[in-house]
Amino acid sequence: MAVSLSKGGNVSLSKEAPGLTEVVVGLAWDARSTDGAEFDLDASVFVVGESGKVLNDGSFIFYNNKKSPCGNVEHMGDNRSGAGDGDDEQVNVKLSGLAADVKRLVFAVTIHEAEARKQSFGQVSNAAIRVLNKADGKELARFDLSEDSALETAMVFGELYRNGDEWKFKAIGQGFAGGLGPLASSYGVNLG
Amino acid sequence: MALSLQKGGNLSLDKVAPGLVEIMVGLGWDPRATDGAEFDLDASAFMLGANGKVTAESDFIFYNQKESVCKSVIHTGDNRTGAGDGDDESLVINLPKVPAHVEKIVFTVTIHDADARRQNFGQVGGAFIRVVNQQGGAELVRFDLAEDYATETAMEFAELYRHGGEWKFRAVGQGYAGGLKAMCARYGLNL
Numbered sequence: 001m002a003v004s005l006s007k008g009g010n011v012s013l014s015k016e017a018p019g020l021t022e023v024v025v026g027l028a029w030d031a032r033s034t035d036g037a038e039f040d041l042d043a044s045v046f047v048v049g050e051s052g053k054v055l056n057d058g059s060f061i062f063y064n065n066k067k068s069p070c071g072n073v074e075h076m077g078d079n080r081s082g083a084g085d086g087d088d089e090q091v092n093v094k095l096s097g098l099a100a101d102v103k104r105l106v107f108a109v110t111i112h113e114a115e116a117r118k119q120s121f122g123q124v125s126n127a128a129i130r131v132l133n134k135a136d137g138k139e140l141a142r143f144d145l146s147e148d149s150a151l152e153t154a155m156v157f158g159e160l161y162r163n164g165d166e167w168k169f170k171a172i173g174q175g176f177a178g179g180l181g182p183l184a185s186s187y188g189v190n191l192g
Numbered sequence: 193m194a195l196s197l198q199k200g201g202n203l204s205l206d207k208v209a210p211g212l213v214e215i216m217v218g219l220g221w222d223p224r225a226t227d228g229a230e231f232d233l234d235a236s237a238f239m240l241g242a243n244g245k246v247t248a249e250s251d252f253i254f255y256n257q258k259e260s261v262c263k264s265v266i267h268t269g270d271n272r273t274g275a276g277d278g279d280d281e282s283l284v285i286n287l288p289k290v291p292a293h294v295e296k297i298v299f300t301v302t303i304h305d306a307d308a309r310r311q312n313f314g315q316v317g318g319a320f321i322r323v324v325n326q327q328g329g330a331e332l333v334r335f336d337l338a339e340d341y342a343t344e345t346a347m348e349f350a351e352l353y354r355h356g357g358e359w360k361f362r363a364v365g366q367g368y369a370g371g372l373k374a375m376c377a378r379y380g381l382n383l
Contacts, residue, residue, distance in 0.1 A: 034348065034367055118199075118339075119200075120198075122202060122363075
């Protein structure tokens with residue numbers, strides 16, 4: 001049963017899905033029906049080590065860097081308008097394949113060109129981000145962006161982190177001013 | 193004390209006014225153009241189900257269909273020039289009377305005869321929507337439209353919606369270059 005999170009909520013994946021090995025992070029939203037620039041939401045993942053920063057530049061997975069060097073984190077493609085049913089963007093994560101120095105996976109969602117387009121999550125209909133257990137397709141956690149991040153343009157959804165042998169999910173649901181660039185920099189990504 | 197919402201922002205009406213029963217949703221604007229045809233802006237409301245569409249034509253409340261069947265949404269009358277200060281047009285909503293299948297009420301404004309008169313929202317200034325508690329008259333929330341919607345002739349100002357057992361209000365401020373026709377089509381009404 002999916003836990004629907006509001007800001008600051010929490011879920012223990014180990015309780016929801018013992019033995020979890022692979023997750024899909026799904027981002028969905030409705031395409032714009034009103035006039036104006038498309039809503040282009042982007043999912044991304046930071047593969048983070050002990051230092052709290054990405055292990056290397058390749059560990060920032062987003063629409064322009066779809067596969068991690070180890071191949072265990074894969075972004076399935078950029079959706080620029082939200083057209084289509086179901087998840088509009090998905091990132092696949094094979095937890096069981098990740099090296100020992102991977103301590104956390106941080107999931108973020110940003111609005112492309114939010115400032116120029118003067119957009120925020122509250123203007124987008126039915127925007128949500130969720131974590132699914134790949135094995136059975138069950139939704140483990142979900143965050144309603146349209147409702148609970150209304151004035152944000154970039155948001156850290158949550159993180160998967162190691163706890164001994166297990167992976168747990170901590171919901172963060174915190175907005176981040178400035179967009180994907182500054183967000184990436186804060187995790188130590190060198191943007192060229 | 194009214195909260196001023198930003199575009200996209202939302203607010204729980206039940207939280208700011210516990211026990212809220214009846215509200216007045218007021219829409220106002222100052223037409224800027226002075227010569228040419230009158231600016232006749234029309235406020236209306238779409239009562240939508242879970243699928244985001246109306247269930248029947250009677251769910252579209254406007255100057256020629258002023259009361260919803262359930263009488264929970266009542267349009268108080270047509271203002272054809274924008275004359276007068278404060279709210280130019282308003283709708284009164286009795287929240288407990290809104291039928292259970294209605295998940296959302298969208299408040300919209302259209303420019304009457306926009307195409308023929310060559311008018312658009314870019315020519316309209318000072319547009320706002322506000323919610324007043326009919327009991328006591330306190331203004332609960334307000335949304336001032338700040339942008340210049342120069343290509344739009346039909347606008348969604350805001351929406352009243354159910355969420356987690358409460359009534360909430362969201363500032364929308366998004367329009368349709370395709371006008372009333374496009375907006376109605378979006379909500380399942382074929383004009």
